[in-house]
Amino acid sequence: MSESKFKVKYEVLDKESSFREITYGICGSPFGEVFLAATGAGICYLQFCVKDENFYKENLVKKWKNSSIKEDKEKIHKISEKVFLSNVKEVELHLKGTDFQLQVWRTLLSLPGNRLFFYQELASFAGFPTAVRAVANAVGKNPVHYLVPCHQIVRKDGGLGGYAGGVDKKKLILSAENLI
DNA sequence: CTTTAGAAACATG
DNA sequence: CATGTTTCTAAAG
Numbered sequence: 003m004s005e006s007k008f009k010v011k012y013e014v015l016d017k018e019s020s021f022r023e024i025t026y027g028i029c030g031s032p033f034g035e036v037f038l039a040a041t042g043a044g045i046c047y048l049q050f051c052v053k054d055e056n057f058y059k060e061n062l063v064k065k066w067k068n069s070s071i072k073e074d075k076e077k078i079h080k081i082s083e084k085v086f087l088s089n090v091k092e093v094e095l096h097l098k099g100t101d102f103q104l105q106v107w108r109t110l111l112s113l114p115g116n117r118l119f120f121y122q123e124l125a126s127f128a129g130f131p132t133a134v135r136a137v138a139n140a141v142g143k144n145p146v147h148y149l150v151p152c153h154q155i156v157r158k159d160g161g162l163g164g165y166a167g168g169v170d171k172k173k174l175i176l177s178a179e180n181l182i
Numbered sequence: 183c184t185t186t187a188g189a190a191a192c193a194t195g
Numbered sequence: 196c197a198t199g200t201t202t203c204t205a206a207a208g
Contacts, residue, residue, distance in 0.1 A: 102200060121194055134194050136199035142193045143201085157194070164193025172193095 010111050010149065012095040013043055022069040026062060027078030028055060031086045033148075033175055034167075038078050039071070044094030045081065048146045050167030065098065065145070085149065095146060105129070106140040110150050118181055120158045142166065154181065 026039035028051065037058040039047035047062055062071060085093060097107060109128040113119060125137040142164065144150045153172045157163045165172035176182040 100201075125194090130199075132197090133199045135192065135197085136201085138194055139192045139200065152193080155193080159195080162193090166193080169193090 009092045010095050011044065011092070012097050012111075020068065022066060024062065024066060024069050024071040025074045025077050026059070026071055027073055027075045029075070029079050029082045031082060031148075032178065033171060036082065036147075038082055040078070040081055041069075041096045044096040045085075045146060045149070046096040046098065048085075048149060050147055050171055052166075052168055052171075093149060095149065097145065099140075099143065099145075102136070103140045103143055106137050107144055107150050110141070110144070110152060110155075113151060113154060115151065115154070115179070116181075118154055118156050118176075121155055121163065122158060124155055138163075148175070 022041045024039050024041055024046065026037065026047070028035055028037050030036075031050075033050065035051040037047070037049050037051055037055065038045065039062055046066070047058075049058055051058075059071070063069075097104065099107070106124070106128050109124060113124075113127075121138045121141070122131075122134050124141070125131055125134045128137055130137055138155075141152050141155060144152050147153075147167055153165060153175045155163065162169055162172055173182065
């Protein structure tokens, strides 16, 4: 299970992004409910629901300023099946962030899925061996949970570190993938 | 209204 | 306490 990683294509946007139509919705997953959103190009937002729907909607609007969002449960449901019941290994992501963030996320995506990593290791791989804190910061900003394996990164002192969806969820996913 | 400067914050070691 | 980046706020221009 941990061997099969997603193949991910992703696209980078400028700060002044062009108009996008974003579809969003809430759906189930093996790890609880998720808020999922996608542009025509791919998934741009995926978070485990720990707050109410409005919180994520606001976030979405804030991040993708020039875009309009609309709900489409069916479409989102379809996407989620592709992600979580993955017979399909290829998923399209549509990420937006600073160069630094993108590089960190890219590194995360290239990580082998069969073991844990320390924040420090990640920093080295990303090319910023001394910028651990900055990297951790970027990891926290990752808009697409689970696909970008931010849960695979842990503290060096044995602690789990943080997780936007809650540390419990982090633990849950890790044990489901036999990494812990 | 747009740009700039500075400070605080951050999922660490 | 250092590290490097982002984000927020306040003050200019």
